[in-house]
Amino acid sequence: MTGNGVAPQLAVFGAGVMGIGITTLAVGRGVPVTLVDVDSARLDEARARVRNELRLAHMMGALPRTGPIGELRLAASASAAADATWVIEAITEVAELKAKVHGDIAGAVAPGTLRITNTSSIPVDELADRVPAPEDLVGVHFMNPPYLIRTLEVIRGPRTGDPAMSAVDALLATLDRKGIVVGDGPGFVTSRVLHRMINDAANVVEEGRATVEDVDALMEGCLGHPTGPLRTADLIGIDNLVDSLWVLHERTGDEGCRPSELLLRKVAEGNHGRKTGRGFYEYGAR
Numbered sequence: 211m212t213g214n215g216v217a218p219q220l221a222v223f224g225a226g227v228m229g230i231g232i233t234t235l236a237v238g239r240g241v242p243v244t245l246v247d248v249d250s251a252r253l254d255e256a257r258a259r260v261r262n263e264l265r266l267a268h269m270m271g272a273l274p275r276t277g278p279i280g281e282l283r284l285a286a287s288a289s290a291a292a293d294a295t296w297v298i299e300a301i302t303e304v305a306e307l308k309a310k311v312h313g314d315i316a317g318a319v320a321p322g323t324l325r326i327t328n329t330s331s332i333p334v335d336e337l338a339d340r341v342p343a344p345e346d347l348v349g350v351h352f353m354n355p356p357y358l359i360r361t362l363e364v365i366r367g368p369r370t371g372d373p374a375m376s377a378v379d380a381l382l383a384t385l386d387r388k389g390i391v392v393g394d395g396p397g398f399v400t401s402r403v404l405h406r407m408i409n410d411a412a413n414v415v416e417e418g419r420a421t422v423e424d425v426d427a428l429m430e431g432c433l434g435h436p437t438g439p440l441r442t443a444d445l446i447g448i449d450n451l452v453d454s455l456w457v458l459h460e461r462t463g464d465e466g467c468r469p470s471e472l473l474l475r476k477v478a479e480g481n482h483g484r485k486t487g488r489g490f491y492e493y494g495a496r
């Protein structure tokens with residue numbers, strides 16, 4: 211229950227990799243979710259994908275097997291978020307698109323409603339510049355998959371207000387996540403470090419120095435990376451990774467963030483990783 215005794219509701223924008231994962235986490239913790247996407251094909255498959263991820267999360271012990279499951283509603287426009295207690299935007303990593311959607315969300319919800327961006331790399335204050343009520347905007351960088359990884363990055367922009375930060379605390383307590391608050395800036399902490407490393411891993415393969423499998427085996431076996439950087443690229447989605455690398459490159463000038471030719475080719479060929487069935491590795495049906 212919220213402070214005024216009303217059961218909280220979550221609205222999630224974007225039914226892609228992260229929107230589906232965040233929705234799974236929330237409904238699995240009993241929170242009703244309205245999931246909004248402009249792509250009707252994504253909405254058509256969303257219910258089955260959430261059901262599937264919930265089953266996986268239960269099998270892995272990542273979500274409680276007992277207790278209520280939140281209701282899932284699907285919608286195609288921002289007006290469906292009108293009653294939300296919290297809103298999480300997890301749409302494509304393009305600043306212009308995000309600014310437009312945050313404007314639509316701000317026009318639909320009650321003033322003071324927490325609006326989160328799950329951006330991997332765009333500075334929160336850059337978005338705050340272009341959206342109404344910037345005091346209600348916070349960056350919360352959920353990790354993938356959100357129901358499995360408990361720790362996440364919270365980005366307080368210079369214009370974020372105290373009530374919004376308190377609302378983030380309430381949301382994370384409800385979802386049983388642990389937030390670490392960091393300063394604003396391109397890629398925050400995790401993407402600033404991880405995305406550049408994945409890009410270098412792709413460059414090493416492109417230069418012919420090692421195979422995909424050997425790069426991952428070395429990073430796992432020698433350096434303790436849990437899955438290897440290139441398998442991680444497949445999990446993230448290589449299209450999203452490239453979008454984030456461009457954001458980092460454009461805003462920092464760091465040539466190490468210029469997307470590797472190998473990553474660009476994979477995107478052009480439609481080999482985006484797990485979500486398309488092929489990236490650096492091959493995958494069965496989703």
Ligand code: NAD
Pocket residue numbers: 223224225226227228229246247248249252299300301302303304307311328329330331351352353354445446447450454
């Ligand atoms: P994705 O490409 O899998 O999904 C994006 C979704 O947004 C698509 O379904 C698309 O139809 C939808 N969309 C686009 N415009 C929209 C609009 N105007 N309104 C509603 N929906 C819209 O992307 P993703 O990997 O889920 O990433 C989403 C966000 O989360 C990005 O900002 C990304 O950087 C961030 N993120 C991704 C990961 C990851 O591992 N993939 C991890 C953390 C954060």
